[in-house]
Amino acid sequence: MKARIVRIAVWLAVLCVALVWAASAAGAEPGSPRVLVLQARGVINPVVSAYIQRGVAEAKVGGYDAVVVELDTPGGLETSMREIVQSILASDVPVVVYVYPPGGRAASAGLFIAMAAHVAAMAPNTNIGSAHPVGIGGSPTGEQAAPDPVMNAKVENDAVAYIRSLAARRNRNADWAEKGVRQSLNVPEQEAVDLRVVDLVANDLPSLLNQIDGREVQLQSGTVRLRTAGAATVAYPMNALESLIHSLADPNIAYILLTIGVYGLIYELASPGAIFPGIAGVVALVLAFFILGMLPINYAALALILFGFALLIAEVVVAPGVGILGFGGLASLVVGSLLLLGTGVPGLSVSPFAIGAVTATSALFFLVVVRGVRNAYRRRPSTGRPALVGQIGTARTDLAPEGMVFVDGELWRARVEGAPVQAGARVRAERVDGLTLIVKAV
Template identity: 40%
Template structure:
């Protein structure tokens, strides 16, 4: 029951419908496809754009419009999107819009890679400096003399910046756009408004809306592979292409906060199942959540030391409950959980990190659950045993015959051999002092009455 449930879920998430292989149509009335890139750019954005471009090519669309409003995103996902644009058989028009939108950081790279670039009034682009691992900016740090770590961080930062400069300059040269701004956007995080971007040759069109964009783009020639192609966009119908169910699921589970919560639910579920075999539900839910978390983490910029710390933290807290160590394991587990949560995502790109307040909330909740569980475990150790033969200690029994030494008593509906150092009369109430194998050592109960009613069948 457990394996098929999460196996089918993982299979459903990873299934990719076959790509269209039909040749592009040449219908003069074909529609322009509109794709929206909003929010942080990640794996879901790449999947959406790639599938949208394939769909547009199969339908013979005259052009694809990328409507961009993003604060930036992951470098790997951005490069994947640009590779899809560069390989596209359909002209791609990037439009930063509507008014108030921006194409910051990763969005700038996509604008430069597109065949035609446009912006709406009151929009901006730029600030394309890569954020290095650990949050270092593109500028060199100022280490103290002999600070080898500072020099290493500076070298890594320069490598990342130089690589980004070369990449954006190559896109600018390919599309015939402003190369100087491309370098300034990376090295100095320079930005431009829509009007200045048009004046400096960073974009080709300033369009107030989609209809205005289609009108101005009509007849312009773009380089499509090894050939020049004139755009035919006037009076075309624009058809928005919404993300399908697969992309929506991918978008949800690859959101860093959701991936983080799935990881915690998965770990707690499996550990609870391990300590309560047969519960089934925690194991099934935990297995599914853990698989989804692992799928999300393998496409996100994850620091696996953070994952290891989270796993260690949960294990230590559970270990504290199982074998109390006066809080040492529990406190260590809580510290490991918080530290792992902080360093889990190896990037500071906008939209790709776990909020600090969520980490604090998880830490407080885990700490409270840990303390309550520890209190319950400690309290249970002070209670009398209620299972096994040891629970008979202190219980009352009734003598079934007269004896001094070895005899028989009735206790909880069972007949036991008993041994008494004092004479016992049949029907007398006794108290169990010791359980010696299958023999109970008893003594008269001084508190109870001397005589009591024997069980049915044992009355004289």
């Protein structure tokens, strides 16, 4: 009976697998086009770069007919942007950049990526442009803002030459692309099509695939005609680790983790043996520097932040009270925080609210918590041998110079400093020498 039940269960399982396979086969006929769909949302950073490069490579290995990158970005790092552009230019599979969803944008580094695409499309209510170098961060250069016109011109001209070459390669409007860099021009979707900045407007992904079907694009290997009408779309999301790191790659998170890490280490040093604050501090600092390593930080500003923390510690430990060290520490902390990521691009700057919260918390932490720990260390001991120092007692025997005294409810062997003391005289404990109390006559 049991064997029969097992056989029936096995046949049912085989039947289910066959039905699933048949359904899959019906939905994707042999030779039907397939498109790999990636989503690049937020700041263009090393995580996004690695993700897109991996997706383009997967499209080639998997035999896909095209790659669609749904793009919505305020900008990002020059190095990451150039890596993405290079992977698109070298791709053996057509890459379609689709500014999506409605309300999205391809700003700054996003304009360069769209210009490099074999096909560039936009959803309704999207915009593209604003690629002028802005120092560090979301500009196409990612360099520090230059203090002189010559260096500014150098950075700007480099970006202009790059975007003009990309536009010319894809037969797009190189003159407007240059204005998008020099003048930070930004246009909505339909105007972008009219100006030949992008190729078309599509309401959604199926509409996009139907519109680009039959277009000829130029790959490294030659001209290819797109087969995308009715194509099966395969989502290719970031893996769990990439999603986590991309979510953490936020200047505000890095800034707060840096603060928590410093707090933890300082508290561990002020109160040895607590263990947890020290461990938490090290973990927070490692995460903070890992995130900052993906961002174009100003190291002089980071030094100012750390110097500010050092001044606040000195204010509490060396010169108690709100004074010049405390004010200097807070000022250094604020200035360093403002300059840490001095960019006007959303997503690549520290929020003023985060700076204010950290500054206020730092003042409270150092002026209350750390000072309390310090005062606890300075408080006179109330138990043990050190507590006997300064206590008044009575000589139970003559001290000439040694004898016995009664101090703090206990009988102690004592040695007098100075003239001998008679039994019954009052003495004061000066210090403890091993098991002997050193006293003086009162």
